[in-house]
Amino acid sequence: MRAWPGSPRPAPSWRAEASKVLPLAEALRRHVPDGTSVCLGAALECLIPFAAAHELIRQGRRDLTLIGPISDVCFDQLIAAGCVRRVIAAWVGNVQHGTGYGFRRAVEAAVPRPLEVEDHSNLTIALGLEAAALGVPYLPTRSLLGSDILARSRSLRTASCPFSGEPLVLVPAIAPDVAILHVQRADAGGSCQAWGPTGVAAAAGKASRQVIVVCEELVSPHVIRSDPNRTLVPGFRVAAVVPLPGGAHPSPVQGYFGRDHAAYAEYHRRTATAEDARIWLDEWVLSVPDHAAYLAKLGAARLNGLRPRHPRLAAPVDYAG
Amino acid sequence: MVVAAAREIGDGEVVFVGMRLPLLAFCLARSTHAPTAIGVFENGIIRDSPPLGFLVTMSDGPNVSDALWCTEMREIMGLMQAGRVSLGFIGGAQVDRFGNLNTTYVGAAAGRGTRLPGSGGGGDIACLSGRHVVIMAHERRRFVERVDYRTSPGHGEGGDWRRRVGLVGGGPAAVITTLGVFRFHATTREMVLTSRHPGIAVDAVQAETGWPLAVAPDLTETRPPSPEELALVRRFDPDGFWTGGRSRGA
Numbered sequence: 001m002r003a004w005p006g007s008p009r010p011a012p013s014w015r016a017e018a019s020k021v022l023p024l025a026e027a028l029r030r031h032v033p034d035g036t037s038v039c040l041g042a043a044l045e046c047l048i049p050f051a052a053a054h055e056l057i058r059q060g061r062r063d064l065t066l067i068g069p070i071s072d073v074c075f076d077q078l079i080a081a082g083c084v085r086r087v088i089a090a091w092v093g094n095v096q097h098g099t100g101y102g103f104r105r106a107v108e109a110a111v112p113r114p115l116e117v118e119d120h121s122n123l124t125i126a127l128g129l130e131a132a133a134l135g136v137p138y139l140p141t142r143s144l145l146g147s148d149i150l151a152r153s154r155s156l157r158t159a160s161c162p163f164s165g166e167p168l169v170l171v172p173a174i175a176p177d178v179a180i181l182h183v184q185r186a187d188a189g190g191s192c193q194a195w196g197p198t199g200v201a202a203a204a205g206k207a208s209r210q211v212i213v214v215c216e217e218l219v220s221p222h223v224i225r226s227d228p229n230r231t232l233v234p235g236f237r238v239a240a241v242v243p244l245p246g247g248a249h250p251s252p253v254q255g256y257f258g259r260d261h262a263a264y265a266e267y268h269r270r271t272a273t274a275e276d277a278r279i280w281l282d283e284w285v286l287s288v289p290d291h292a293a294y295l296a297k298l299g300a301a302r303l304n305g306l307r308p309r310h311p312r313l314a315a316p317v318d319y320a321g
Numbered sequence: 322m323v324v325a326a327a328r329e330i331g332d333g334e335v336v337f338v339g340m341r342l343p344l345l346a347f348c349l350a351r352s353t354h355a356p357t358a359i360g361v362f363e364n365g366i367i368r369d370s371p372p373l374g375f376l377v378t379m380s381d382g383p384n385v386s387d388a389l390w391c392t393e394m395r396e397i398m399g400l401m402q403a404g405r406v407s408l409g410f411i412g413g414a415q416v417d418r419f420g421n422l423n424t425t426y427v428g429a430a431a432g433r434g435t436r437l438p439g440s441g442g443g444g445d446i447a448c449l450s451g452r453h454v455v456i457m458a459h460e461r462r463r464f465v466e467r468v469d470y471r472t473s474p475g476h477g478e479g480g481d482w483r484r485r486v487g488l489v490g491g492g493p494a495a496v497i498t499t500l501g502v503f504r505f506h507a508t509t510r511e512m513v514l515t516s517r518h519p520g521i522a523v524d525a526v527q528a529e530t531g532w533p534l535a536v537a538p539d540l541t542e543t544r545p546p547s548p549e550e551l552a553l554v555r556r557f558d559p560d561g562f563w564t565g566g567r568s569r570g571a
Contacts, residue, residue: 044364044394045380069394070363070441072378093438095340095378100438107436117436119425121444122363123398130395142402143448146474146486148425149440167487196385197365199394251380258382312386 019188020241021218024055024291027240031210032056032178037065037088039129039179039208042201045072045095045259047182047194048251049214051244051291057081058286067176069125069200072251073267076100080277081285082112088174090122096261097268102277111274119149124156126200128174133206140168178239179208182248183232184255185223186215190238193230196254205233216256218243227317246295246303257306322456323349323554323564324546325497326410329454335359336408337401337446340379341563342456343410347371348557349550361406363442365392371557398442401449404489409450411443413457415468418511418532419482420475420493422447422455423468440472447473452494459498459529466532476510500526502543511535516543 022030032038041048053074056064063085066075070091078084079092080102093100106115120128123143131139140161144150150158150169157170181201186192192213194201205211211233218241224231250260271277288294295303326346330336338347338360347360348371360368362379367390374383385391400406413422414437424443428434446453455475457463475493476482483492492510496503501517513535514526519542527534546554558564 043380045378046364089439090444091439091441098438103438104436108434119439121440122394122442123402123445123449126394126398142487142489143398143445145448145488146471146477146482147440147444147448148471149444151471195391197362197380197391199364202393203395252382254382254385259377259380261377264377308382 020190020235020238021188022240022242024052024214024242024244024247025059027212027242028052028055028059031212031239032061032064032180034061035063036177037067039067039176039204041068041071041074042179042181042204043194043197043199044070046196046248046252046254047198047201048072048074048248049180049182050074050249050251051247051294052180052212052214052242053078054285054288054294055291057083057281067125067174069122070095073100073264076102076271077267077281077285079103079106079115080112080271081281084115085113086116086118088118088120088125090120090125094264094268096264101268101271101273105274118155119153121149124149124169124171125174126203127171129200129203129207131171131173132175133203136173138170138172140170142168144169174207176204176208178210178212179204180212180214181205181233182214182253184215184253185217185219186213186241186243187219187221187224187235188241189221190233190235190241191221191224192232192238192241193224193227194232195230198232202232205237210239211237212240212242213238214242214244214247216245216247216253226319228319244291247291249295249298249303249306255308255312257303258308260302260306322497322499324550325502325543326454326456327353327355327550329495329497330355330358330408333357334407335361335400335405337361337363337397337406337410337442337450338379339410339412339442340376341412343412344372344376344379345554345557345563346410349553352553353550359389361397361400363394363397365394365397366390367392367397375557375559375562377562398445398449401445404451406449407451409446409453411446411453411455411473413443413455413463413473415463415465416455416457416496417465417468417475419477419479420455420496420505420510420512421468421471421477422473422475423470425470425472427469434469443473447475447490447492448488449490452491455493455496457496457498459500459526461529461531464530476505479510480508482510500529504537506535513537514540516541518543519545
């Protein structure tokens, strides 16, 4: 790969391995050390890897840079827990209720730690990741001309199109160290498939130096290869696969879980002050030893209540050829 | 506000739909005068029918079921940047005289301020959609002479600012509030009150607006929702989760 300022360094060996399955804690210990830039919540409000975020908090991770388009509560939790130094995002809050108190406190009062914010729009986040995915140093857009996002940005630039002369905004490549992607199914080699709206997940999988896949179901390689159009990230780009049903709770996973609106409402209600947030984090993250204990704390009744009532299978496709 | 917003949607239009009231407006419009309107969502969903169940976010399960297309954000934004989305809806924390929106930072640059969530897709909609409609509660603290931070550009400094800056989208076409409907002056591009909601006096609107309000010479009263429109709003928001108390039916 050609090198340019900010280009992704060549990734570690992509040679296919027998199995990349790891427990969550180990996958994060190996691939997400202090100071890592990590893309989380790439699919906006669905498929958010909350279990991974909670494990990062439990492991006492520090100085992370979080990258994503719209973060529904997940970034807020990591920020409130003191794990984050910098955010590169278009929107950070609680979609159902508006503000994310953890994000606000960090920006306004440096509580619990100072937070740098690189503001973007959804399109510029997407294009930054796409540029890295395509192996080019930047991509142009017509968006954000005349906005203060552009005026105050230290990354976005303006230029005249060399062909037409019209004004353009240039978005430099965004290459996260790691993307953590929650998907419906993956095989042990890391090839994964997701359905529903995927936001910038595919771009994140291409742009990031490493990809950690968290899946509802671990399936045989035949299942993946039976529907190759549905593949989100091929296994040779994936560093670890973590089978973790319910690992996106409270966010929705099409075919598996509806959104747990009550959880978002409770988070909003219980994190308005720094002390409240500490209490909430202690109850739902720090005192919970692992994801299995988290699911046990939620209880089977609540989890089953989130399951779709009836299947909604797609019309089969015939790949014979 | 929902009903007024729905009336802005033309049949056959491709509409960039957000959450909350714009989603209800889309559902209502499709069920009444705009049966072939297409709704696009920044998470990657394109729909040609109202969602089958109540939504809190655009990524909730019912928005996916029976969708026309589930794809990547890039496809939706690209459609809009290529000029194929004729209408978008945005909300904001602050709006100013020329329709610029602030969803980033309220308060003096040097000193205490309030950090808001950010642009999301709002900045993109404001720059790239064929036209956009703002939906906001009308309060003095929100309707300011000049926004503290221009997240989503409206008409900037006024006049032909958008053309000079190089923006391809047409800009704000209307601001729908809890007090009335505003459009933009043809040349100055400042906000002009064109209809006040039933029971709302012009003085009341001015009291909640932080600049000398321009009022259309042919000011009308906003046509109230019909029983059919109200029934449809109730159908798509049965518990008043999004409309409870705020929409005043208009």
